[in-house]
Amino acid sequence: xxxxxxxxxxxxxxxxxxxxxxxxxxxxxxxxxxxxxxxxxxxxxxxxxxxxxxxxxxxxxxxxxxxxxxxxxxxxxxxxxxxxxxxxxxxxxxxxxxxxxxxxxxxxxxxxxxxxxx
Numbered sequence: 347x348x349x350x351x352x353x354x355x356x357x358x359x360x361x362x363x364x365x366x367x368x369x370x371x372x373x374x375x376x377x378x379x380x381x382x383x384x385x386x387x388x389x390x391x392x393x394x395x396x397x398x399x400x401x402x403x404x405x406x407x408x409x410x411x412x413x414x415x416x417x418x419x420x421x422x423x424x425x426x427x428x429x430x431x432x433x434x435x436x437x438x439x440x441x442x443x444x445x446x447x448x449x450x451x452x453x454x455x456x457x458x459x460x461x462x463x464x
Contacts, residue, residue: 348372348453350441355458362462363429368441368455370422378444380417380424384437384460391440395426408434431462 354366370377381396381404395405395415403415414427424441441455 348374348443348445348447348451350443350453350455352439352441352455352458355439355460357461357463358431360432360462360464362431363427364431364460366426366428366439366441366458366460368424368443370443370445370453373447374422375446377419377422378446378450380441380443382415382424382426383440383442384435385440385457386434386437389437394439396442397424428460431460433462433464436460436462 349371350368352368358364377399379396379398382394383391384394385391393406394409395413397403397415397417412430417424437460438457439460440457443453444450445453
């Protein structure tokens with residue numbers, strides 16, 4: 347059984363910062379990649395940022411230069427530092443991981459709300 351537990355969402359004003367964290371636990375053999383997705387009301391879930399076990403990083407264009415993803419391989423955690431937040435960043439943010447137990451599978455966290463007020 348694998349669990350992803352997120353923390354760090356909340357309400358922030360335009361231009362502010364938040365840091366999201368996600369911890370993976372359970373019967374984990376290895377983690378191939380971790381990342382963050384978000385879903386705003388009425389919109390599809392979209393990739394925000396991802397990082398592989400080799401350190402390859404990918405960002406959505408709209409967050410480049412504002413968000414930073416990092417990973418602690420020893421602790422099986424991934425974090426997303428979000429700066430210069432905008433109202434359009436408001437969404438539920440989901441942690442995602444490709445985790446190998448018996449085979450590689452996608453896992454999702456429960457989601458954490460980020461609200462940017464103007």
